[in-house]
Amino acid sequence: MADELKQAGLKITTPRILILEMLQNAALESNTEHLSAEEIYARLRVSNKDVGIATVYRVLTQFEQAGLIIKHNFEANQAVYELNEGEHHDHLCCVNCGAIVEFVDQKIEERQKKAAVDHGYKLVDHSLVLYGLCPNCQEAA
Amino acid sequence: MADELKQAGLKITTPRILILEMLQNAALESNTEHLSAEEIYARLRVSNKDVGIATVYRVLTQFEQAGLIIKHNFEANQAVYELNEGEHHDHLCCVNCGAIVEFVDQKIEERQKKAAVDHGYKLVDHSLVLYGLCPNCQEAA
DNA sequence: ATGATTGCAAATGTTTTGCATTTGC
């Protein structure tokens, strides 16, 4: 983990280790992969390992630039971050409870590339978020 | 235009007419379909038709809820709005100059529905934004 | 030792809200 920081050209500091660790742990659970800066700040605070909110933001920005994590804007008002584990995926987000499922559809990926090329654009990145009702919330309704 | 407001259950007021008119005019040009609240506010101000920024936001929110317009978050920090002309489309956005092209790919639409169903979700909406370099900006680079 | 990193508090930028005033019907 310290290696990852070093490889990214970042000095090994306590805040950086704590935050990377937290995102790595979050990636293991299937419900909390995506954390906001405030959530990370609050969790550190609960663990009695205080890191200033400004530092949380700065570290997240550095991690994102280093490619260690990915930033999403599922909701307009707050960004969330997840560990970058290499394989790209899109997101399916429950409009009611916020549950998130990750998926990949190769056909969609291809057609996106085609759409960009058709318009003379060179595709750099994309953001696809499907919004729907998850099984649980469909039942409850 | 006043009809559209009435149908949407909204009283006919000067700010609402001005803002709807502006978005309708914007929809006619191929480069300015997407306006932010601040842009709308500034344009009204230039036309000597002052509307408070709070009213701009309130009216846009009402229009969105009425289905008259669509809100996008291409960039994390500022929402933009466009007239809802019925037919759905996705967006291809130049990361350098912000130019926006609209497109539809029926295959992508289908596969999205499939992806949702495969995970037990009922698809409600989706947001697909491709980010790339437009022809002009590729040249300049 | 020294340049990078942090924490704090203050600033920023967008969007929202409270409330007195004005407007549409």
Add this chain to the structure above:
DNA sequence: GCAAATGCAAAACATTTGCAATCAT
């Protein structure tokens, strides 16, 4: 006339920044 809509200024957010103190190497 009365409820709904507006304008203003203040509040509420998430996020960023300046700067002095602290830390990593």
